[in-house]
Amino acid sequence: MRQGRTGGAVLALACAAQLMVVLDVSVINVALPSIQAELGFTPESLQWVANGYLLTFGGFLLLGGRLADLHGRRRIFLAGLAAFSAASLVGGLATGPAALIAARAAQGLGAAVLAPATLSMVTTTFAEGPHRTRALATWTAVSVAGGAAGNLVGGALTEFLSWRATLLINVPIGALALISAARVLAADRPLAARETRLDLPGSILATAGLTCLTYGVTNVPLGWTAPQTLVPLATGVAALVLFTVVESRFAASPLVPPQLFRNRSIAAGNAVMLLVGACFQAPMWYFLTLYMQDVLHYTALQTGLGFLPHTLVTIAAGRLLTPWLMRHASGRTLIVAGALIAAAGFVWQSRIDADSGYLAGILGPAIVFSFGGGLLNTPLTTTVTAGTAATEAGAAAGLMNTTKQIGGAFGLAALISISGTQDPQAPVDYATAFLASAGILVAAGVAAAALPARRDGDR
Structure with a gap:
């Protein structure tokens, strides 16, 4: 496992990417009134600027984590970072509600690929013991700081620049991280072909189940027994139960x-x-x-x-x-x-x-x-x-x-x-x-x- 100077560079990349992921969960919240006024959102559709990100982020995390194992952390990290940065650019330049919601959903998908990759980069770079503990402490601190700073950063950017800056700020950071990652991250050792086959049924069931659960939870303010809440929650639970059966009995290369x-x-x-x-x-x-x-x-x-x-x-x-x-x-x-x-x-x-x-x-x-x-x-x-x-x-x-x-x-x-x-x-x-x-x-x-x-x- 690489430690020292190279390990420090890997940790810095992982933390920068993780900061972008957690920051974007909340950074746009305080900008919602400005977004509604400029792009003409209805009160009902405005929630999807936030929920669009959360829905795809929560739904694709298991799949994103396994992709890093099967196809290499370097490749998946670069792909997730590029997707996240491109979606941020599209969202920051959006001229209508549909484009912004789609961009936020794409951001969430990139984040679901990126977040597990950052953590697995840290755990595979540093051996168990004090070195890994210090690295994970830094990664965790950045996650906490990003989550807490979202409202502060979003408020400052919206007040002094524009709501668009809450998304466009990711573009230069992502570009620098991509350049650095291409130079710093070594290619992962490829797995045998039989080990790289993605568990497609498990992936579909896990993603559908988690997405339905996330969607159902966003509707809880309507009441637990409201159809908009109950139906997706029940569907999500059923899909995840079926997922566990598929994983334990039929999958040759399980997602989990x-x-x-x-x-x-x-x-x-x-x-x-x-x-x-x-x-x-x-x-x-x-x-x-x-x-x-x-x-x-x-x-x-x-x-x-x-x-x-x-x-x-x-x-x-x-x-x-x-x-x-x-x-x-x-x-x-x-x-x-x-x-x-x-x-x-x-x-x-x-x-x-x-x-x-x-x-x-x-x-x-x-x-x-x-x-x-x-x-x-x-x-x-x-x-x-x-x-x-x-x-x-x-x-x-x-x-x-x-x-x-x-x-x-x-x-x-x-x-x-x-x-x-x-x-x-x-x-x-x-x-x-x-x-x-x-x-x-x-x-x-x-x-x-x-x-x-x-x-x-x-x-």
Whole structure:
């Protein structure tokens, strides 16, 4: 495995690409009013500027991860980066709603190919142990920073330039990354022809199932029993059940190799990732954004700045402290401790009310649950990618990203349902949403007890 100077260049490329992927989940949100005014979107169609990206991103992650294994991480990374950058250019120049929605969907497809490739590049470049831990800590920190900075970057670009800049900014970054990747990334060793056959039935079922689930979740505000919600959710579940049958009994080269689930780190780690994603992936940002904008009456730019402490504390804990701790304590211990600390922070956050203000209502709880999140992120990412062969690194990365996305989507949908935000006439029940998040994190801490206890350097 390559480390040192070449490893540093690979890590920089992986982080730059991952930053683009996670940033574009939210960077366009604050620009939606400007987009609606300029391109003539209806209120119903405007949501698809955001949902078009999420739909294809969530639906194609498993397929994107496996493609990197079968056809080489360098080739798939370059293809995903080129597709993402080209779609950003088309979206930034769009003159009508249909063109912009199509471009956002194409961006999501490129992101679904790119995100697993970035993670598998890191895990195959750095050997298990302290070097990989530090690399994954950096990759995770960039993911957290990108997700948190989306509203801030989007607000600044929209206010000082144009909504188009939220998409066009990806073009020069993508071009530089493509040039660098072509020079830095070595070609992967080709697999035997029989190993490169894509599991077409499994790919269709997984993509259809995940896409239907994602679409159904976006309609949860209409109610869980609404046909627009219930039908796609039921279809998605049925497709994924059939997918598991095809993978385990009929597929010669499965999209998700069954042996991955015989690895306790991967099986239990993804269960924990699902629960953690249900609190941190989208719900936290959603409810705190509502509070800052609807209760504290912050602008989009002020709201983005309000999230800076969350980002800084998470990065400090995850990038600076956790790699050192992992040499002295097991990853399992840090995951359990991080989940329980974050749960305590969400209990504190549940005491928020209209008179709390920023310092008591946002900053104090943020320090606690962001520290807990930072403490568990790196060891959890390390755990769900541990013990994976290089030929299955993409599948493991795709599975991890898919688990995180599904956790975030269903966590947000469930919390919206119990907090009353699906009813525009009802006040938002912040206390219930954050207490439920705390309960989910306690469950994550309990589930983490099933993980193997390993420290950096253990084999």
